[in-house]
Amino acid sequence: MGARKTVIEGYKNHVAELQRRWERALRAEGYDAVLIHAGSKLASFLDDYEYPFRCNPHLLWWAPLTSQHDSALLIRPGKRPKLFYYQPDDYWYLPPADPASWWADEFEVLPVRDADAWKQAGINHRTACIGDAASLAEAVDAAQLNPQRLLNRIHLERTRKTPYEIACMAEAARLGAIAHTAAEQAFREGSSEYDIHQRYCMAIELVDAELPYGNIVALNDHGAVLHYQAHEQETPAESRSFLIDAGATVHGYACDITRTYSARDGEFADLITAMDTMQRKLCTAVVEGLDYRDLHLRAHADIATILKDFDIIRTSPEDAVASGLSAVFYPHGLGHFLGLQTHDVAGLIADADGTPIPRPDGHPFLRLTRTLEEGNVLTIEPGLYFIEPLLRQWRETGDVAAINWEKVDSLAPYGGIRIEDNMLVTGGEPRNLTREAFASL
Numbered sequence: 001m002g003a004r005k006t007v008i009e010g011y012k013n014h015v016a017e018l019q020r021r022w023e024r025a026l027r028a029e030g031y032d033a034v035l036i037h038a039g040s041k042l043a044s045f046l047d048d049y050e051y052p053f054r055c056n057p058h059l060l061w062w063a064p065l066t067s068q069h070d071s072a073l074l075i076r077p078g079k080r081p082k083l084f085y086y087q088p089d090d091y092w093y094l095p096p097a098d099p100a101s102w103w104a105d106e107f108e109v110l111p112v113r114d115a116d117a118w119k120q121a122g123i124n125h126r127t128a129c130i131g132d133a134a135s136l137a138e139a140v141d142a143a144q145l146n147p148q149r150l151l152n153r154i155h156l157e158r159t160r161k162t163p164y165e166i167a168c169m170a171e172a173a174r175l176g177a178i179a180h181t182a183a184e185q186a187f188r189e190g191s192s193e194y195d196i197h198q199r200y201c202m203a204i205e206l207v208d209a210e211l212p213y214g215n216i217v218a219l220n221d222h223g224a225v226l227h228y229q230a231h232e233q234e235t236p237a238e239s240r241s242f243l244i245d246a247g248a249t250v251h252g253y254a255c256d257i258t259r260t261y262s263a264r265d266g267e268f269a270d271l272i273t274a275m276d277t278m279q280r281k282l283c284t285a286v287v288e289g290l291d292y293r294d295l296h297l298r299a300h301a302d303i304a305t306i307l308k309d310f311d312i313i314r315t316s317p318e319d320a321v322a323s324g325l326s327a328v329f330y331p332h333g334l335g336h337f338l339g340l341q342t343h344d345v346a347g348l349i350a351d352a353d354g355t356p357i358p359r360p361d362g363h364p365f366l367r368l369t370r371t372l373e374e375g376n377v378l379t380i381e382p383g384l385y386f387i388e389p390l391l392r393q394w395r396e397t398g399d400v401a402a403i404n405w406e407k408v409d410s411l412a413p414y415g416g417i418r419i420e421d422n423m424l425v426t427g428g429e430p431r432n433l434t435r436e437a438f439a440s441l
């Protein structure tokens with residue numbers, strides 16, 4: 001039996017809730033209806049090779065149509081959502097299966113053989129259309145295509161997950177934990193990055209195109225490349241350390257998990273332990289009403305303290321944060337919203353106008369600046385790395401004596417550390433979907 005299972009709990013209520021949310025948004029923005037298009041397949045230049053299909057997340061929000069290109073959904077207040085379900089007569093590719101009743105029962109499903117069938121949906125100027133321009137622009141006016149205020153409103157709605165969405169994400173976390181455990185095992189056996197990646201996918205029976213993002217599988221100093229994308233086939237002479245940032249999806253919902261391991265005891269292993277203790281504390285702070293920017297800044301202070309404790313830097317933690325030295329070792333944001341997109345929508349806006357909530361000065365990569373609300377799912381992923389170009393830059397333009405270069409040289413072969421969990425904001429204590437999942441294995 002496979003590792004995967006179908007999540008259906010709460011789905012009916014989820015659809016009813018989306019109907020209410022969309023009706024509110026349409027009324028507020030003066031539309032009678034919305035058509036949401038899945039998107040079409042995209043071929044590479046001068047070729048008939050198609051990129052892996054990624055469905056419009058707004059359609060995935062309604063139904064698990066992860067591979068159903070050219071389907072479209074019409075939402076109208078007070079009416080059952082109408083799904084133009086594209087099922088071509090095709091012998092080059094396998095057409096989509098017949099709709100499964102657990103989700104299809106919530107829709108008026110219209111199986112169609114023609115990819116343009118949705119154009120007969122009775123679209124007028126009071127119908128908003130949501131989807132990629134290549135699929136829609138020919139058929140609808142620019143004014144009704146992806147209206148920004150409507151999108152902002154809906155993106156804000158998407159930050160409050162329904163019980164069905166939380167169940168999908170908890171299941172994605174469970175798959176992620178299974179696969180991460182298999183990958184750690186492969187690392188301990190001395191496998192190459194490529195083999196570790198294969199073991200990861202095999203453990204949960206996913207192919208690359210089903211992953212929410214390209215797996216980051218980094219041995220040794222590769223861990224210092226934040227989005228390291230190679231899968232080196234060669235096994236290194238010595239596997240000292242392993243950073244893996246890899247996810248899984250369930251009905252389009254992602255988990256996004258990072259773990260770092262040391263092959264043996266020693267200073268790098270101690271550094272991982274210190275980072276892990278700190279990361280767990282940050283996770284417990286994820287409560288309603290928290291300004292996420294404050295937590296990001298607290299993470300900088302915490303990491304600067306660890307840098308000082310391990311004699312990697314020689315200034316006070318306060319000075320390290322103020323001077324930008326902590327950002328040499330920790331140059332990314334603390335985390336982001338998570339959902340149908342790995343970096344989920346509306347992390348940086350306050351309202352339907354799209355009023356930006358600014359990032360703190362000197363922190364250009366933070367992807368989440370909002371005050372947290374019940375139902376938010378987000379990541380907590382502090383990191384500490386030995387990144388050659390950033391260290392070189394500091395050596396050339398910063399206070400050289402602030403860094404213990406000998407220590408840096410001894411730790412650089414280990415790359416870096418990132419530990420990432422997926423957190424759900426509740427009315428009370430936060431839920432750590434990732435640690436729950438590892439604990440359940």
Ligand SMILES: [Mn+2]
Nearest residue numbers: 256379381420
């Ligand atoms: Mn992440």
